Amino acid sequence: MDSQNNKQTGKNKNFIQAFGHAYDGIKWVFIHERNFKFDMACAVITMGLGFILRIRLEQFMWLLTAIILVLVGEILNTVVERIMDFMSDHHYDERVKVIKDVAAGGVVLTAIFAIVVGLFVFVPKIIELLN
Numbered sequence: 001m002d003s004q005n006n007k008q009t010g011k012n013k014n015f016i017q018a019f020g021h022a023y024d025g026i027k028w029v030f031i032h033e034r035n036f037k038f039d040m041a042c043a044v045i046t047m048g049l050g051f052i053l054r055i056r057l058e059q060f061m062w063l064l065t066a067i068i069l070v071l072v073g074e075i076l077n078t079v080v081e082r083i084m085d086f087m088s089d090h091h092y093d094e095r096v097k098v099i100k101d102v103a104a105g106g107v108v109l110t111a112i113f114a115i116v117v118g119l120f121v122f123v124p125k126i127i128e129l130l131n
């Protein structure tokens with residue numbers, strides 16, 4: 001579902017058109033960002049494991065929250081990177097370094113949160129299964 005009008009610079013006409021552009025954006029990140037692909041793979045594996053191990057609904061909600069946080073973090077980090085690359089034209093600039101590093105730091109925090117949630121959900125379940 002690529003945007004029907006690639007030359008559009010104004011507002012979307014309706015919700016369907018807005019959704020189409022948003023879909024294009026997520027597809028772009030998926031195709032071009034290796035980390036996003038990795039995060040999606042982890043999300044699918046984690047949710048699958050959750051089904052297999054029959055975790056509770058509230059535990060699923062925690063996993064889903066962590067997954068969404070990481071994916072949105074990755075998308076916002078990509079936005080920052082693209083704006084900085086556009087503004088700096090790929091020339092080294094200490095200010096660009098700080099901005100990109102800070103954005104990357106945000107992603108790392110969401111990833112740490114996701115790992116902690118994963119440990120809280122799966123470690124007790126695995127211990128329970130082993131006993």
Ligand SMILES: Nc1ncnc2c1ncn2[C@@H]1O[C@H](COP(=O)(O)OP(=O)(O)OP(=O)(O)O)[C@@H](O)[C@H]1O
Binds near residue numbers: 077096
């Ligand atoms: N124009 C620049 N000026 C200064 N430092 C830069 C510049 N471009 C990149 N860097 C440095 O290189 C790092 C990686 O750059 P960038 O975020 O573009 O690559 P990436 O591999 O897509 O990162 P990520 O793994 O976070 O997606 C930045 O965090 C920053 O430290």
